[in-house]
Amino acid sequence: MGTAPSPAENHGYHVVVGSGILSELPSLVGPRARQVAVIHPDTLPELARPVCHALRAAGYVVTSLDVPDGERAKKISVATRLWEQLGAADFTRTDAIVGVGGGATTDLAGFVAATWLRGVPVVLVPTTMLGMVDAAVGGKTGINTDAGKNLVGAFHAPSGVLCDLATLPSLPRAEYVSGLAEVIKAGFISDPRILELVEADPHAATTPDGRYTRTLIERAIAVKASVVSTDFRESDHREILNYGHTLGHAIERAEDYTFRHGYAVAIGMVFAAELAQLHHGADPALARRTREILGGVGLPTTYPAAAWPELLRTMRRDKKARGATLRFVLLEDLARPARCAVPDEAMLAAAYQRVSG
Numbered sequence: 001m002g003t004a005p006s007p008a009e010n011h012g013y014h015v016v017v018g019s020g021i022l023s024e025l026p027s028l029v030g031p032r033a034r035q036v037a038v039i040h041p042d043t044l045p046e047l048a049r050p051v052c053h054a055l056r057a058a059g060y061v062v063t064s065l066d067v068p069d070g071e072r073a074k075k076i077s078v079a080t081r082l083w084e085q086l087g088a089a090d091f092t093r094t095d096a097i098v099g100v101g102g103g104a105t106t107d108l109a110g111f112v113a114a115t116w117l118r119g120v121p122v123v124l125v126p127t128t129m130l131g132m133v134d135a136a137v138g139g140k141t142g143i144n145t146d147a148g149k150n151l152v153g154a155f156h157a158p159s160g161v162l163c164d165l166a167t168l169p170s171l172p173r174a175e176y177v178s179g180l181a182e183v184i185k186a187g188f189i190s191d192p193r194i195l196e197l198v199e200a201d202p203h204a205a206t207t208p209d210g211r212y213t214r215t216l217i218e219r220a221i222a223v224k225a226s227v228v229s230t231d232f233r234e235s236d237h238r239e240i241l242n243y244g245h246t247l248g249h250a251i252e253r254a255e256d257y258t259f260r261h262g263y264a265v266a267i268g269m270v271f272a273a274e275l276a277q278l279h280h281g282a283d284p285a286l287a288r289r290t291r292e293i294l295g296g297v298g299l300p301t302t303y304p305a306a307a308w309p310e311l312l313r314t315m316r317r318d319k320k321a322r323g324a325t326l327r328f329v330l331l332e333d334l335a336r337p338a339r340c341a342v343p344d345e346a347m348l349a350a351a352y353q354r355v356s357g
């Protein structure tokens with residue numbers, strides 16, 4: 001793995017990828033800020049400390065704000081507490097938030113940045129595979145509600161994203177693999193070379209010191225950046241990034257947000273591949289390849305049959321639904337995503353049967 005940072009333009013901000021690159025952080029925060037609030041999970045002080053140190057050394061007044069780990073942070077009660085802390089610190093529009101952690105933490109930090117004073121700058125420092133390749137890039141921020149995943153949020157682009165690959169070795173393997181689901185998603189919707197690199201050595205793909213780790217991360221970021229730069233607010237084309245998420249989010253809600261996002265998206269991609277066959281006769285090889293590549297890196301591909309009625313009810317609140325009609329991202333072929341209305345409940349149930357079977 002190389003050590004030099006490689007900046008890539010994305011919607012007017014830099015996404016810097018490299019190893020041991022924390023010294024780049026102050027330049028992403030910029031000279032306007034006097035105060036910086038570093039939002040991080042209470043379980044990861046060893047990742048937050050060097051971030052705070054680098055910012056203090058650059059002259060910022062730093063407040064370290066810890067939040068519950070993972071998905072438990074994506075709650076209105078946590079956002080409320082952070083708003084109170086920013087108020088107590090007289091945090092102004094020129095001050096900046098830095099979010100350090102996985103996608104759950106960066107989604108929350110981004111949401112608080114989007115809403116405090118109607119928007120303050122935010123720089124994201126993702127420390128999971130999933131955060132680097134997806135969550136920290138693109139400006140979708142949000143929290144969960146009892147009704148569903150990410151149902152409250154805002155579009156708010158970060159001022160910069162710093163992906164320090166040196167943070168990845170401490171990530172538990174299951175979390176690393178969860179991030180691979182979004183990498184593989186990018187492969188199916190846009191960049192089949194990603195699929196070939198994973199298939200070339202599935203085991204190597206599951207470790208941060210794998211031969212193609214950096215390439216996979218950079219290619220997945222490139223897919224995301226390219227889509228987001230044409231449709232930041234998800235008016236149309238951006239929906240393709242939701243491949244596998246319609247069922248995936250419903251599974252996360254059914255599991256009370258204790259099921260890894262990437263695992264749920266993996267099952268959702270199998271469902272989408274089966275639905276594509278039933279809906280417009282997509283090649284069955286697509287579903288086969290989906291199961292094989294996901295299974296090959298250790299991602300789940302099935303979910304219990306009994307869950308269907310509740311999953312269907314939850315999917316009706318998906319952001320892509322329009323009135324009573326569910327809409328899905330389905331592949332016409334590899335790297336040819338289409339956005340499809342599927343009003344036929346029997347077809348949806350038949351596709352799910354193949355997932356639960």
Ligand SMILES: NC(=O)c1ccc[n+]([C@@H]2O[C@H](COP(=O)([O-])OP(=O)(O)OC[C@H]3O[C@@H](n4cnc5c(N)ncnc54)[C@H](O)[C@@H]3O)[C@@H](O)[C@H]2O)c1
Pocket residue numbers: 041043044047069070071074101102103104105107127128129130131134135136137138139140141150167168169170171172175178179182261262
């Ligand atoms: N905004 C977006 O565009 C977008 C895109 C994809 C996913 N997401 C969201 O991202 C979230 C999932 O993100 P995630 O998979 O990163 O999960 P996560 O944030 O819950 O992190 C997973 C676990 O890894 C731990 N962790 C993080 N970095 C670590 C490190 N370097 N070493 C050891 N442990 C570490 C965390 O503390 C946590 O326990 C979901 O809420 C999902 O909805 C958002």
Ligand SMILES: O=C(O)C(=O)C[C@@H](O)[C@H](O)[C@H](O)COP(=O)(O)O
Pocket residue numbers: 134138140149150151182234238239241242245319
């Ligand atoms: O950036 C996007 O757009 C995505 O859909 C990326 C997804 O991987 C991500 O999980 C996102 O948070 C889902 O957004 P939502 O709008 O369906 O809540």
Ligand SMILES: [Zn+2]
Pocket residue numbers: 134182245261265
């Ligand atoms: Zn996702």
